[in-house]
Amino acid sequence: MYTRAFRYERADDLGAACAALRRHGEGAKVIAGGQSLLPMINVGLAAPDVVVDISRVAQAREVAASDGYLSIGALVTHRELAASEVARASQPLLGAAASYVGNARVRNRGTLGGSLAHGDPAAELPLVMTALGASYELSDGRETREVRAEEFSVTLYTTELQPDELLVTARVPVLGPGWGWSFREVSRRRGDFAMVAAAALVRSAGGVVVESRLALAGVADRPVRIGAVEAALAGATRDEIPDRVGSIEELRPFTDTAATADYRRHLARVLSVQALQEAHRRSGEDG
Amino acid sequence: MTSAGQPPAMVTITVNGRRRTAPAAGHVSLLRWLREEAGVTDPKYGCGEGICGACAVLVDGLAVSACIVLAAQADGCEVTTAGGLCRPDGSLGPLQQAFHRHHAAQCGFCTPGMLICATAMLAGGRHLTREEIREELHGNICRCTGYGPIVTAIDSVQNGAATR
Numbered sequence: 001m002y003t004r005a006f007r008y009e010r011a012d013d014l015g016a017a018c019a020a021l022r023r024h025g026e027g028a029k030v031i032a033g034g035q036s037l038l039p040m041i042n043v044g045l046a047a048p049d050v051v052v053d054i055s056r057v058a059q060a061r062e063v064a065a066s067d068g069y070l071s072i073g074a075l076v077t078h079r080e081l082a083a084s085e086v087a088r089a090s091q092p093l094l095g096a097a098a099s100y101v102g103n104a105r106v107r108n109r110g111t112l113g114g115s116l117a118h119g120d121p122a123a124e125l126p127l128v129m130t131a132l133g134a135s136y137e138l139s140d141g142r143e144t145r146e147v148r149a150e151e152f153s154v155t156l157y158t159t160e161l162q163p164d165e166l167l168v169t170a171r172v173p174v175l176g177p178g179w180g181w182s183f184r185e186v187s188r189r190r191g192d193f194a195m196v197a198a199a200a201l202v203r204s205a206g207g208v209v210v211e212s213r214l215a216l217a218g219v220a221d222r223p224v225r226i227g228a229v230e231a232a233l234a235g236a237t238r239d240e241i242p243d244r245v246g247s248i249e250e251l252r253p254f255t256d257t258a259a260t261a262d263y264r265r266h267l268a269r270v271l272s273v274q275a276l277q278e279a280h281r282r283s284g285e286d287g
Numbered sequence: 288m289t290s291a292g293q294p295p296a297m298v299t300i301t302v303n304g305r306r307r308t309a310p311a312a313g314h315v316s317l318l319r320w321l322r323e324e325a326g327v328t329d330p331k332y333g334c335g336e337g338i339c340g341a342c343a344v345l346v347d348g349l350a351v352s353a354c355i356v357l358a359a360q361a362d363g364c365e366v367t368t369a370g371g372l373c374r375p376d377g378s379l380g381p382l383q384q385a386f387h388r389h390h391a392a393q394c395g396f397c398t399p400g401m402l403i404c405a406t407a408m409l410a411g412g413r414h415l416t417r418e419e420i421r422e423e424l425h426g427n428i429c430r431c432t433g434y435g436p437i438v439t440a441i442d443s444v445q446n447g448a449a450t451r
């Protein structure tokens with residue numbers, strides 16, 4: 001299949017890419033790994049006039065821990081994130097989620113910034129960033145601003161990014177000792193987008209939950225924290241988690257070709273319980 | 288022709304050890320460039336979405352779907368296609384021989400991508416179980432063989448049985 005023609009421009013650095021986006025206006029799209037954009041172009045869902053390639057710039061490629069944060073550059077690929085010892089030491093949830101993205105070829109090229117900026121409501125990395133309370137540094141090449149992950153996703157495929165802005169770095173607060181983590185998803189086939197995915201974090205003491213975080217993807221137009229469940233879990237033993245999770249009434253999932261709303265609601269409950277119990281178990285292992 | 292009407296830029300890509308320079312308009316995928324400009328037709332167009340694996344090639348040693356990489360993005364890179372897995376004298380390499388011996392192809396459309404992704408999965412050097420090989424192949428779709436012979440062929444290479 002031949003795609004509609006577009007022009008290609010390679011940016012020397014991220015600032016130059018922002019300037020190019022301003023120069024070209026509405027018809028311009030940023031490309032890094034291209035693992036979402038090029039499939040969309042190939043099937044006719046996107047039709048840019050020009051793509052601005054940031055895949056060769058030297059910036060935003062580091063995974064580094066300092067001052068209580070893990071900083072991950074936007075151009076870090078899913079493969080690199082899944083393999084990063086620095087990321088694993090700070091927060092194993094990140095690499096676990098990255099290893100669920102697409103297939104190995106997608107993970108070889110696809111980038112963290114690309115996944116976050118694409119804004120697919122079922123994607124793994126926006127979900128774990130939401131669960132972890134991450135924030136993103138956005139830059140238009142002149143000014144930078146910081147936006148919390150929860151506020152970054154606006155709705156389906158729509159984020160806070162302005163047309164000439166790039167997501168440069170994700171900053172993930174490093175949790176103290178005693179937190180366990182878990183990532184679970186169900187998709188029709190391995191590598192497909194999840195029907196529902198769950199990311200859970202639990203801190204326990206004496207076998208009961210002290211603090212928890214639960215976020216779900218695939219149940220709304222963006223990843224969502226489930227605050228009601230988090231509040232209900234305080235003081236729960238592992239065996240009490242299913243009752244405390246309840247039926248998560250607040251969810252209003254949608255029906256599409258992958259799953260019905262009812263099935264998504266069912267998956268949300270099952271995956272939440274599994275993820276929270278696994279996170280609870282791991283929180284005990286850490287001491 | 289680009290949409291701006293300028294002549295397309297030239298890209299230089301080393302394909303299976305041979306340096307090639309040819310024009311690549313901005314929207315031309317690496318797959319299309321390989322097939323139409325470089326005359327290397329072993330990677331196949333399957334889905335156009337990076338799901339089926341028929342177009343898989345190695346770019347600087349990493350497996351990618353050539354249908355969702357722009358030729359311009361691969362400028363200056365080394366690309367290996369299934370044909371590049373042959374020995375220097377043109378005879379079949381170990382993995383290719385194993386696919387032949389174990390009848391790991393029927394229609395053959397997925398085979399070049401299978402060979403490339405199998406090469407990438409074995410490059411780590413760790414011994415994989417049959418289950419792990421199956422898991423690694425989830426990004427390569429075959430509608431003929433049922434995957435059994437493909438898994439057997441890949442397994443046989445890591446067992447060192449391919450050149451027996």
